[in-house]
Amino acid sequence: MSDVQAPRGTFDVLPDDGRARLRLLHLAEETLGRAGYGPVETPVFEATDLFERGVGDTTDVVEKEMFTFDDQGGRSLTLRPEGTAPVCRAYVEHGMHKAPQPVKLWYWGPFFRYEAPQAGRYRQFTQVGLEALGSDDPSLDAESILLLDDLLDGAGARGVRFRVSSLGTAETRRAYSDELREYLRAREDQLSDDVRGRLDRNPLRAFDSDHPGTRAALEGAPQLLDRLAPEDSEHFGEVRRLLDDGGLEYEVDGTLVRGLDYYTRTVFEVESTELGAQSALGGGGRYDGLVELLGGPRTPAVGWAAGVERILLAAAGEAETAAPDVYIVVADGAAAPAAFILARDLRSRGVAADHEQAGRSLKGQLKHADRLGAARVVILGEGIEIKDMGTGEQHAVATLADALAELA
Numbered sequence: 489m490s491d492v493q494a495p496r497g498t499f500d501v502l503p504d505d506g507r508a509r510l511r512l513l514h515l516a517e518e519t520l521g522r523a524g525y526g527p528v529e530t531p532v533f534e535a536t537d538l539f540e541r542g543v544g545d546t547t548d549v550v551e552k553e554m555f556t557f558d559d560q561g562g563r564s565l566t567l568r569p570e571g572t573a574p575v576c577r578a579y580v581e582h583g584m585h586k587a588p589q590p591v592k593l594w595y596w597g598p599f600f601r602y603e604a605p606q607a608g609r610y611r612q613f614t615q616v617g618l619e620a621l622g623s624d625d626p627s628l629d630a631e632s633i634l635l636l637d638d639l640l641d642g643a644g645a646r647g648v649r650f651r652v653s654s655l656g657t658a659e660t661r662r663a664y665s666d667e668l669r670e671y672l673r674a675r676e677d678q679l680s681d682d683v684r685g686r687l688d689r690n691p692l693r694a695f696d697s698d699h700p701g702t703r704a705a706l707e708g709a710p711q712l713l714d715r716l717a718p719e720d721s722e723h724f725g726e727v728r729r730l731l732d733d734g735g736l737e738y739e740v741d742g743t744l745v746r747g748l749d750y751y752t753r754t755v756f757e758v759e760s761t762e763l764g765a766q767s768a769l770g771g772g773g774r775y776d777g778l779v780e781l782l783g784g785p786r787t788p789a790v791g792w793a794a795g796v797e798r799i800l801l802a803a804a805g806e807a808e809t810a811a812p813d814v815y816i817v818v819a820d821g822a823a824a825p826a827a828f829i830l831a832r833d834l835r836s837r838g839v840a841a842d843h844e845q846a847g848r849s850l851k852g853q854l855k856h857a858d859r860l861g862a863a864r865v866v867i868l869g870e871g872i873e874i875k876d877m878g879t880g881e882q883h884a885v886a887t888l889a890d891a892l893a894e895l896a
């Protein structure tokens with residue numbers, strides 16, 4: 489065993505998992521593409537400032553979890569911890585606000601957070617996500633949530649539960665933050681050090697805490713959902729109506745706060761009861777101020793991201809093996825070149841074909857073909873035989889052309 493290992497919190501994808509991931513990627517392309525979302529790719533690293541400004545410098549992600557480094561020119565760069573700020577940057581940089589709105593985009597790729605690794609939580613993980621920019625129509629909120637449900641459903645994720653809420657506008661949230669801060673100040677001795685330390689900057693994060701005293705203190709706390717401005721309540725009501733019309737089961741959870749600062753109005757999370765402590769499959773919401781915060785025009789937007797590894801854990805299907813249709817056994821070494829060409833000819837006709845390439849004995853080759861799960865075997869020796877591995881039936885054919893005609 490080598491003493492070189494992948495870094496902590498990272499993992500290698502081997503072919504069985506690789507196939508399941510590609511299937512999910514194609515499902516995403518189909519599901520989101522049908523709804524008018526186009527694929528977008530942004531760089532794996534960005535200027536650090538994008539995340540400090542966009543995600544918020546009091547969030548865990550920015551405070552503790554970013555992989556940040558200086559390049560040779562002294563510029564601070566960060567491996568992207570999330571995709572929304574980069575997509576907004578690309579929207580502004582490419583003048584997408586001048587295109588017909590909304591601009592609907594989806595993405596898939598690696599993201600990086602320095603978190604304590606455990607089952608379902610990694611330092612490099614994969615997100616699939618979408619962003620719809622340029623409209624505050626509540627149908628976009630509802631459509632995006634339903635698309636996430638469609639994707640999870642198509643992937644076979646089990647025990648899926650949606651929670652939905654609204655945070656109102658930035659102003660509502662500010663006023664509510666002040667009210668909550670005062671409420672928690674009066675109960676300061678019950679709070680965890682962490683929550684107390686953040687009371688000034690971000691009291692809403694108290695709702696994320698597992699600390700028993702903090703949870704007890706929060707029981708009678710004022711609810712943000714009760715403080716929404718009439719137009720935000722109306723917007724949320726419309727989102728809920730459309731989700732009901734779409735047949736989604738969900739819970740309205742007024743304590744739902746997301747770990748990133750850019751959210752306004754609708755927020756949602758989806759978890760799976762099949763997963764352990766890291767139960768969040770995905771989350772998202774509206775971020776009507778982010779594009780402007782990054783220097784673009786006022787642009788309402790909504791989106792989500794989901795963890796690819798977690799979706800596959802919640803689906804936990806059979807490992808996907810790839811059995812060849814045909815395995816070509818070389819019974820006589822002189823037939824090896826013919827096996828090579830027959831495999832190519834079969835593949836060019838769409839048949840998954842493999843041939844002996846490791847010097848096994850005849851018996852070893854047949855065993856190998858069986859282990860691979862090949863449906864049929866061609867034996868090239870003095871003659872040409874085709875064997876059906878299911879029935880065991882075996883017969884001779886006269887020429888390679890006959891074998892090709894029968895197998896392709």
Ligand code: HAM
Binds near residue numbers: 603747769773774795
């Ligand atoms: P997020 O909730 O931070 O949202 O991440 C979305 C999902 O990424 C999580 O629910 C989880 O499945 C997965 N994830 C996050 N961290 C890890 C990790 N360390 N290991 C494995 N999986 C992880 C966002 O990132 C927002 N950008 C979503 C969004 C898009 N909001 C609006 N548009």
